[in-house]
Amino acid sequence: MVLDDLGTSLRSSLDKLQGKTRLDEDDVEEIVKEIQRSLLSADVDVSLVMELSSSIESRALEEEPPGGTTARDHVLKIVYEEMVALVGDSTELPLENQTILLAGLQGSGKTTSAAKMAWWFSKKGLRPAVIQTDTFRPGAYDQAKQMCERAEVDFYGDPDGDDPVEIAREGLEATADADVHIVDTAGRHALEDDLIAEIEEIEGVVDPDRSLLVLDAAIGQGAKEQAKQFESSIGIEGVVITKLDGTAKGGGALTAVNETGSSIAFLGTGETVQDIERFEPSGFISRLLGM
Amino acid sequence: IIEEEDLEDPLWDLEMALLESDVEMSVAERILETVRETMLGESRKQVETTGELVEAALHDALLDVIAVGQFDFEERIAEAEKPVTIVFTGVNGVGKTTTIAKLSEWLAERGYSSVLANGDTYRAGANEQIGEHADRLDRQLISHDQGGDPAAVIYDGIEYAQANDIDVVLGDTAGRLHTSDDLMAQLEKIDRVVDPDMTLFVDEAVAGQDAVNRAKEFNEAAAIDGAVLTKADADSSGGAAISIAYVTGKPILFLGTGQGYDDITRFDPEALVDSLLGKE
Ligand SMILES: Nc1nc2c(ncn2[C@@H]2O[C@H](COP(=O)(O)OP(=O)(O)OP(=O)(O)O)[C@@H](O)[C@H]2O)c(=O)[nH]1
Ligand SMILES: Nc1nc2c(ncn2[C@@H]2O[C@H](COP(=O)(O)OP(=O)(O)OP(=O)(O)O)[C@@H](O)[C@H]2O)c(=O)[nH]1
Ligand SMILES: [K+]
Ligand SMILES: [Mg+2]
Ligand SMILES: [Mg+2]
Numbered sequence: 068m069v070l071d072d073l074g075t076s077l078r079s080s081l082d083k084l085q086g087k088t089r090l091d092e093d094d095v096e097e098i099v100k101e102i103q104r105s106l107l108s109a110d111v112d113v114s115l116v117m118e119l120s121s122s123i124e125s126r127a128l129e130e131e132p133p134g135g136t137t138a139r140d141h142v143l144k145i146v147y148e149e150m151v152a153l154v155g156d157s158t159e160l161p162l163e164n165q166t167i168l169l170a171g172l173q174g175s176g177k178t179t180s181a182a183k184m185a186w187w188f189s190k191k192g193l194r195p196a197v198i199q200t201d202t203f204r205p206g207a208y209d210q211a212k213q214m215c216e217r218a219e220v221d222f223y224g225d226p227d228g229d230d231p232v233e234i235a236r237e238g239l240e241a242t243a244d245a246d247v248h249i250v251d252t253a254g255r256h257a258l259e260d261d262l263i264a265e266i267e268e269i270e271g272v273v274d275p276d277r278s279l280l281v282l283d284a285a286i287g288q289g290a291k292e293q294a295k296q297f298e299s300s301i302g303i304e305g306v307v308i309t310k311l312d313g314t315a316k317g318g319g320a321l322t323a324v325n326e327t328g329s330s331i332a333f334l335g336t337g338e339t340v341q342d343i344e345r346f347e348p349s350g351f352i353s354r355l356l357g358m
Numbered sequence: 359i360i361e362e363e364d365l366e367d368p369l370w371d372l373e374m375a376l377l378e379s380d381v382e383m384s385v386a387e388r389i390l391e392t393v394r395e396t397m398l399g400e401s402r403k404q405v406e407t408t409g410e411l412v413e414a415a416l417h418d419a420l421l422d423v424i425a426v427g428q429f430d431f432e433e434r435i436a437e438a439e440k441p442v443t444i445v446f447t448g449v450n451g452v453g454k455t456t457t458i459a460k461l462s463e464w465l466a467e468r469g470y471s472s473v474l475a476n477g478d479t480y481r482a483g484a485n486e487q488i489g490e491h492a493d494r495l496d497r498q499l500i501s502h503d504q505g506g507d508p509a510a511v512i513y514d515g516i517e518y519a520q521a522n523d524i525d526v527v528l529g530d531t532a533g534r535l536h537t538s539d540d541l542m543a544q545l546e547k548i549d550r551v552v553d554p555d556m557t558l559f560v561d562e563a564v565a566g567q568d569a570v571n572r573a574k575e576f577n578e579a580a581a582i583d584g585a586v587l588t589k590a591d592a593d594s595s596g597g598a599a600i601s602i603a604y605v606t607g608k609p610i611l612f613l614g615t616g617q618g619y620d621d622i623t624r625f626d627p628e629a630l631v632d633s634l635l636g637k638e
Binding site: 104108110113172174204205206210213217256266284285286287288313314316317319338 | 450598
């Protein structure tokens with residue numbers, strides 16, 4: 068099971084339970100403290116950590132371990148269940164025609180992820196196209212175009228255009244032959260009202276089957292505010308976590324999933340178009356708890 | 359007299375507050391440890407609560423960390439032999455290239471000419487991105503084709519500046535994660551070959567706990583002289599500044615506050631501490 072490679076400090080506090088069949092309050096308190104530490108250093112939202120750890124604590128104290136289960140295994144199971152309940156399964160992505168809208172903070176990895184996802188769908192036998200609506204960032208058109216060449220997928224953009232909504236509309240028409248439309252957008256954050264209004268307009272025209280929030284694995288406590296804003300303006304059906312090839316734990320994604328009532332769709336693990344994986348809960352949970 | 363147990367609750371509250379502001383956990387704990395040590399055995403006046411005293415001590419401890427090594431960037435440029443070469447480092451997407459464009463304008467407003475040298479010979483669209491900034495600002499850009507040697511590009515930038523009496527060379531580098539041994543070795547090589555007058559580490563105000571790891575690794579690969587914290591407009595807390603200053607012992611020099619060329623301001627340590635302690 069995933070929790071076999073729990074963080075060393077967490078594991079050593081669990082090891083103390085070895086052989087015990089009953090937990091006293093001190094045991095539970097110590098373990099809960101370690102879990103809090105792990106989640107907080109993984110950038111999970113502070114109030115969410117407190118909620119999670121209090122439900123782990125009360126379950127650990129109240130529930131009888133089933134016969135033959137050691138106290139240690141019992142706690143492990145509770146921790147795992149609580150985490151799984153929160154993070155859920157990978158966002159469902161049927162292999163059929165669909166439109167996906169990408170949104171997120173400046174520099175979070177949207178353009179790179181658009182090309183990666185297109186590559187991923189093409190490997191599944193579908194024909195994807197990326198539509199670049201970012202008219203703001205210098206070089207955005209060239210970047211997306213070159214990434215799509217590397218992914219060997221269709222691309223639409225307008226280097227001279229200045230209206231993202233218009234480009235989105237034209238792009239969907241121009242790539243009508245494609246099965247999967249992935250619409251990239253310029254970076255923006257929760258406090259930029261004009262840009263939030265702009266993405267609402269883009270969303271209106273694109274009418275996506277799902278909107279995905281692209282989050283840098285290293286984002287801190289701000290993840291909550293960002294996720295809340297994107298959820299209320301365009302509705303978020305899934306989260307893409309990027310830059311997981313670094314040391315950041317990606318706890319902001321847990322916060323975002325909690326805020327948006329969604330799930331995690333993809334993980335980005337590098338700068339090339341192949342560096343993409345579908346989300347898988349157990350590996351992510353063990354990373355959060357500090358492997 | 360303040361005893362151990364009087365401190366427990368206020369220190370816990372402050373630790374949570376620091377974590378909510380994205381100060382890295384071990385950094386927060388070490389700062390609170392100095393607060394604990396200064397407080398223990400202190401006597402308290404009747405008018406003060408332990409909480410108030412602890413907060414005052416934390417204010418001083420944070421300011422100690424964040425005010426480390428502050429220097430006048432403009433003065434440093436003014437006094438240095440020209441051209442002054444500045445290389446910008448940092449992980450992917452934090453705002454290095456945009457910061458270079460902003461600083462080029464910041465320097466121009468103060469009477470210094472600059473040339474941009476694109477040491478990012480890797481990322482898709484990197485030449486086009488910095489090229490468009492150079493066009494808009496009417497600056498010279500030195501660039502090579504994708505796949506070229508980053509150190510060579512910046513070196514060409516220095517030669518161009520020497521030949522054309524340009525004051526400052528702004529050398530960009532490709533974003534890289536500190537976990538990539540190859541790319542970190544390449545950064546060391548750039549640092550060795552170019553031997554810049556200043557290396558500025560760029561990170562973003564929205565960064566969380568990982569800010570400590572990367573600041574440390576980048577500082578080890580190519581010793582930094584200071585840092586720039588971008589995207590401060592997206593986040594009001596910015597505890598990452600504390601983490602970076604603490605692990606590198608180097609000052610935060612500028613804040614990026616938006617995507618426009620004017621959106622850069624001198625970093626003010628006091629203002630950051632006040633905002634961390636909720637006194638905006
Ligand atoms: N190492 C690593 N780098 C990544 C990953 N995803 C994206 N990047 C890099 O992160 C940087 C930013 O990526 P972009 O795709 O330009 O991000 P964006 O969200 O489109 O940025 P804006 O359009 O400016 O908002 C680039 O240097 C990418 O190569 C990843 O999973 N791992
Ligand atoms: N809101 C805001 N956005 C910023 C700021 N600085 C940079 N950006 C945006 O962040 C995104 C990434 O900026 P870049 O300058 O390309 O970052 P970089 O570090 O050069 O990225 P790579 O070269 O891919 O590693 C762009 O969309 C910028 O416009 C800032 O201070 N505030
Ligand atoms: K939702
Ligand atoms: Mg982009
Ligand atoms: Mg760049």
